[in-house]
Amino acid sequence: MSAVFVPHRWTREQYEQLVRLGVFDPDQRVELIEGEIVDMVPQNEAHAVTLSLLDRVLRQAYGDGYVIRVQSPLALAGNSEPEPDIAVVQGDPRDFLVGHPHTAELIVEVAETTLAYDRTAKLAIYARNQIPEYWIVNLVDKVIEVYQEPRRSSYGRKTILKKGESLQPNGAGSVVKVSEALP
Numbered sequence: 001m002s003a004v005f006v007p008h009r010w011t012r013e014q015y016e017q018l019v020r021l022g023v024f025d026p027d028q029r030v031e032l033i034e035g036e037i038v039d040m041v042p043q044n045e046a047h048a049v050t051l052s053l054l055d056r057v058l059r060q061a062y063g064d065g066y067v068i069r070v071q072s073p074l075a076l077a078g079n080s081e082p083e084p085d086i087a088v089v090q091g092d093p094r095d096f097l098v099g100h101p102h103t104a105e106l107i108v109e110v111a112e113t114t115l116a117y118d119r120t121a122k123l124a125i126y127a128r129n130q131i132p133e134y135w136i137v138n139l140v141d142k143v144i145e146v147y148q149e150p151r152r153s154s155y156g157r158k159t160i161l162k163k164g165e166s167l168q169p170n171g172a173g174s175v176v177k178v179s180e181a182l183p
Contacts, residue, residue: 009035012081031073032081033121040083041114046139047085049183050110054086054137057180058106061172066105067093074107075100076129082122085110085137088169105171107131112139119145124153133170137181144178 010018015032024030029040043051051070058068069087076082081100086108089101107126109118118136126134127150134155136145146167149156161167163179 007036009079010037011035011079012075015079015081029083031083032079033125035079044112046183047110047112050137050139050181051085053181053183054108054110057176058086058088058108058169058172061169061174061176062088062105063173066090066171067096069101069104073100074104075102076125077102078125078128080125080129082125084108084122088171090171103129104131106133106135106169108135108137110137110139115140123147123155127151127154135169139183142182144181 010032012032015037018024029042030037031040032038055068055070062068067089069089071083071085072087073081073083074087084107086106087101087104088106089104091101109122111118115136115138123134127147130150132148132150134147136147138145142162144161144167146159146161147155147157148159148170159167161178163182166175166177168175
């Protein structure tokens, strides 16, 4: 008789308790995706530079009343607590002292080696949680993929923008030039 192995699914509460107890090394980058604890891919130089560029342009576009969270947890339904590269949330940083935000105006993932994963697993989670706008900064093709109109596990609209184009992110007061967000 052969054994059947079923992976243990973690709840967000269990995962957060593991984090509080220091189960993970402080330098270990993990996130909870659909109940599974997943190792995050290390950043290369282009990824790090893109994060800095996005942080700058999104702070300018959104201004006061919004927090630009860089690689910080987002407490979503369905036992997921991803750490998106960028999450733009309404409020003040101190609003999240007692818990991570449950939603965002905009989520951004910077993708090179994780492109397929960001287009499937991450996209589905963000759509199911009604994140109104999701960007994949695609470093392979040097474009920004913009997903809007969340529907179940997908988005109703996808737009691909390249250098020379611009867009106004959901809830932002001004536009973002794609060339200023790409390395």
